[in-house]
Amino acid sequence: MSGQEESDKGVDMWSSLRCLGYLSSFNLLVAVCLGMYVRWEQTAEPMILVIFILGLFVSAIACILYYYFSMESASLSLFHLWFGFLQGLLCFLNSPSLEKDIKEQVTNYLLLASVAVRTLWALTERLCGNATYKPVVLTSSELLELLGFGVASISLVFHKSLAMIALTFALTALIVDLRMKSPLALPNLACFAVITAVTFFQSLAIQTNPFALSCYLGRLICEPLLDVYFSGLSASERWKQFLSAGRLWRRFSLFPLTFVELAFFVLCALKLGDLKAWYLVIPGFCVFGLLWILCHMVFLVTLWCFHTKLSECQKAWAAQRSQTLNLDRIMASRGMRHFCLISERLVLFCLMSTIILGAVSWQ
Template structure:
């Protein structure tokens, strides 16, 4: 009977395991009980008489073996129970992770169906052969991505292709004119599928973080985000050159906003609100093209959802979040000042173009002169401060890599080098730079210039990142201090001196 149970035994079922163990040991112990009753000449006839024995001499060797087997049965059964309980917990966790992953699959499938249906409607109504070619090519590329994922286990290459094409095809849905067939049934179905994809995507990210299925890694931008940004920028080439340039700059501003959110900058959420308001109310109307707001919302939510939720769910410390920057190469950090200075200079030049419009010259010229000079002074100080921060950080890195054997972290090295005091001062200086940018942008605002708005949306999170870095390092790093004290001599001290 035991052999039959072992043949049909399910290792995931704990109760069946207990039945097998009980039967195995029951056969052994019952045999020992029979031996015990025989040796004692009828003094003990069964297992119950064994426990009622009054004299220890009655216990013979078979009964001692019985107790040993009973203890062994107890230990083995409970050890196996603990192991199988752990296996059941792991199985439940694996099933939970699989169920959560299905939400992600559902969001991507909804998005894929929406993209296919949207492109088909546009080809059907416009009879543009290029759309049909792109549609077939997109399906072909996604098929290749599926083959790489399931048959060749090339997960990274497959996901890279899919993210790149999702960004590109979503960009096409955004910028192809759909004003002539907004009431079409297929177009309405596309809108609902895009909304479904948004909701399921947000639900997936939220449940995944609530169940602890996400391992947060220090990164400025993930590869998926980079590829979707690149794909969207490539799709913008379908427009005219000025609009294309504005959209490419807006994509770069969106990438800076994602980094700003992921680094948990102090002003990240206000920057997100400003970005959403300006792009929806001012930027896209300034392009004078018909856009698909549902596709734009889907693309925006796919990129912003994870870093926005990580503001609450991410448990990384300050230095862990900024690890790609703090532990980066010295030359790369030095060179990074050049693009920052270039972006700031481009913003100032675009703001100066407002002077071509002299409708309110009595307000514009004095305002731009005053706030422009203030902006220049603040940003010269900002660049000098940033250069000084890099110099001190390089010194800290040299000490850290030299004395790594002492198990000192970079935080301790920066604290010993007085970085906290430097960051507290730099935080105020960068805040004035950010304030001057906001004022200059308001004075020279150009609602019909998409490039100006895009560069303005780049500069804000860029300076917000610098402010957040100095603010958080000033809050978390230890500091050095010098103490002074006045010691009053006592009578006892005077007595000793005499």
């Protein structure tokens, strides 16, 4: 009988936690609908009304798929994609006249309530031990909301749209960084928050709704941020998707990294044309640029060697699957741990050279 009571108590707790999640989503739904209505009321733009009605239609379809056809994954995917798009529109379709509207103020309070309840739900779920930690770098819901927000940025002019898409990629990298428990995850989060709030939107002259933007960012970041403390997955478990990937896919990941590094170096070089004291900056750029190139060339070669050694470990693991050895022990026996410890200093030098080169170019 006691076991049955404990089981019922666990079910009741899980139901209560799910109610918190539903309440957060319901607050977001009401806030988005009210916010879109206010913007249509202020501007009389027919496209906003069309998007608003289409949003209600999509929400109804998602509910039908969820409750009547038991298509939970399709329903949630549609919900997250569309609401990422609508939250983006709430951020970008903003004007000073909306601040005095009482319905807009109610929308802002609902957005804050949504992110607060979502954070409370995520925290309570982890404190009660009901959270499930999966070795993923990015969940499907996060990916779809990021995609929807990026699509919403197309409503801006071209160069501002590109900047917002770059911000979306930066947010994606930040979420992955938090979920992987990188040593620089929390400093990166602080830098992202400061740069976004202080300089990014001001430099682009974009007047966003801070409540909608805070709600969007808070709902996405709260769970990865809490998992930095609560997640008990080991380093190899967190990187399982990458470690178990094929040799070709892992080495293919070097190309985006190389492209980003080359783009950074080119931007640093182009930035020199805007400086008045170029005769002082160019010698420093040449010295630190050479140091940057050397460090990152060695870094890329080291990454290539890492992938080679990892492929050898995977082959050895595949040949010994029937035994008690796992991939972690095989990697340790083949010197991967020592290899990574030595490479930490190289990563530090690369990071410092990047900071110095950026400071010289963007002073």
